[in-house]
Amino acid sequence: xxxxxxxxxxxxxxxxxxxxxxxxxTMVYGIxxxxxxxxxxxxxxxxxxxxxVIGLMRDAMPGAPGWLILLLALIIACVVAxxxxxxxxxxxxxxxxxxxxxxPLITAIGMSILLQTLAMIIWRPTNKAYPTLLPSESIVVxxxxxxxxxxxxxxxxxVSLAILTxxxxxxxxxxxxxxxxxxxRVASLMGIRPDMVISxxxxxxxxxxxIAGVMYASNYGIAQHAMGFGPGLKAFxxxxxxxxxxxxxxxxxxxxxxxxxxxGAGYLGTVTGGVLGSQHSDIFAFVILILTLTVRxxxxxxxxxxxxx
Numbered sequence: 001x002x003x004x005x006x007x008x009x010x011x012x013x014x015x016x017x018x019x020x021x022x023x024x025x026t027m028v029y030g031i032x033x034x035x036x037x038x039x040x041x042x043x044x045x046x047x048x049x050x051x052x053v054i055g056l057m058r059d060a061m062p063g064a065p066g067w068l069i070l071l072l073a074l075i076i077a078c079v080v081a082x083x084x085x086x087x088x089x090x091x092x093x094x095x096x097x098x099x100x101x102x103x104p105l106i107t108a109i110g111m112s113i114l115l116q117t118l119a120m121i122i123w124r125p126t127n128k129a130y131p132t133l134l135p136s137e138s139i140v141v142x143x144x145x146x147x148x149x150x151x152x153x154x155x156x157x158x159v160s161l162a163i164l165t166x167x168x169x170x171x172x173x174x175x176x177x178x179x180x181x182x183x184x185r186v187a188s189l190m191g192i193r194p195d196m197v198i199s200x201x202x203x204x205x206x207x208x209x210x211i212a213g214v215m216y217a218s219n220y221g222i223a224q225h226a227m228g229f230g231p232g233l234k235a236f237x238x239x240x241x242x243x244x245x246x247x248x249x250x251x252x253x254x255x256x257x258x259x260x261x262x263x264g265a266g267y268l269g270t271v272t273g274g275v276l277g278s279q280h281s282d283i284f285a286f287v288i289l290i291l292t293l294t295v296r297x298x299x300x301x302x303x304x305x306x307x308x309x
Contacts, residue, residue, distance in 0.1 A: 002143035007262045009141075013150045013219065015258020016157035020212040021235030022242070022250035023164065024205030030245040031181045031201050032097065037108040038088060039209055040232020041115035042081050046210030047217040047227060048123050050077040051130055058131070066133030070218070078210045084115075085206030086199055094195070112229075119225035127224045130217040153215045160211060161251060164204070168247065173200060234261075234285070241289050243299030252300060261285045 021043060028036045050073035057069045092111050096104045134152060138145035168174040176197045179187040184194040216231060217223040234257060242253025264284030292300065 004263065005142050006144035007265075008259065009144055009146050009150065011259035011262030012255065013153050013258070014262055015238075015255035016153055017212045017216050017219075017231065017254075018235045018238045018258050019251045019254030020157060020160060020208045020215075021231055022239040022254045023161075023247060024209050025236050025239045026242075026244055026247060026250040027177075027201050027205050029239070030247075031177065031184075032093075032198055033101070034093065034104050035108065035236070036093075036202075036205070037105075037232070037236075038111040038115055039205065040228035040230075040235070041112050041119070042085050042088075042206050042228070043209040043213035043216070043231060044119060044223075044225065044228030045084055045115065045213075046077040046081040046206075047130075047213035047223045048119060048128070048225070049080045049210075050074060050214045051128050051217065051223045052123075053077070054131055054133070070133045070214075074211065074214050077214055078207045081206040081210035081213075082203040085202045085209075089199055089202040094198075116225055116228075123225060125225055127222050130221050130223050132221065133218075149218050153219060156211060156215065160208060164208070164247070167204070173197070177201060237285065237289055241292060241299055243301040246299070246301050249299055249301035256300075257285050257289075260288050 021039065024039050024042075025036065028034055028039075050070075053073040053076050054069055057064065057072060061069070088111055092107050093104055096107060132149070134148040136147070138147045139151075168177060176187070176192045177200070179190065179192055180194050180197045187197075188194055212231070213228070216227070235254065238253035238257040239250045240253070241257055242249030242251070261281045261284060265281035296302075
């Protein structure tokens with residue numbers, strides 16, 4: 001039971017990061033029906049930007065507390081990631097908005113490769129040790145331990161999801177996003193500017209990806225140019241698992257995927273004597289995904305599809 005509790009904690013932490021990334025995928029898909037496969041690389045840029053900022057600030061402010069350095073690095077990473085995603089949408093995706101669906105999809109894959117290559121040039125293709133800025137003493141709960149970094153991840157994720165829910169449901173921008181997702185042509189007749197709404201959606205998704213990137217690097221203590229591919233693929237899987245285009249589905253899918261992956265790798269690995277361990281964690285998540293989509297192709301919560309005029 002201690003192993004199970006520990007893996008549940010690990011799964012919630014991992015699933016929280018998947019959920020934040022999956023929200024970026026599902027928001028963009030819900031509005032313009034595009035899978036932004038460069039989203040994982042935005043996460044990577046956010047993480048590496050924060051790593052650079054932390055190094056500069058530790059040299060410039062040697063006595064500053066770790067949480068303050070991490071907070072400032074997170075803010076700067078969000079700004080850089082938001083700017084990058086805004087440029088990507090305007091330069092790479094907007095000219096292809098009325099093109100056949102395959103064109104923007106191939107462009108997104110090309111943009112992913114381009115960003116990885118640029119990151120290799122800027123930050124060099126080496127693993128960067130991400131510094132631990134929060135206390136390292138873990139808290140023991142029922143025989144399982146949770147670190148301050150993991151607590152930070154859970155709290156930041158909960159706050160981010162609460163802010164996003166408020167933004168989408170109770171603000172003028174949120175109403176504009178919902179209207180554009182339902183019918184961009186009619187929304188434009190009502191005074192909404194779809195281009196501005198789509199750009200805002202990409203910016204919000206980039207901020208969530210940057211937050212997830214900083215938390216991912218903080219949790220695992222490493223950052224490098226290819227770090228966005230794995231979490232990006234898992235988050236896309238989580239979005240499909242929960243129901244692509246559905247915000248609640250992205251959160252549920254991300255958390256469930258993290259729990260399945262952690263429990264399968266840790267608890268079942270112990271039960272089977274190490275035959276199924278952490279190196280096989282992808283097996284559990286994708287087997288459950290395939291079985292779920294076989295029974296319910298639209299995902300757990302299904303996609304909210306609007307009737308377009």
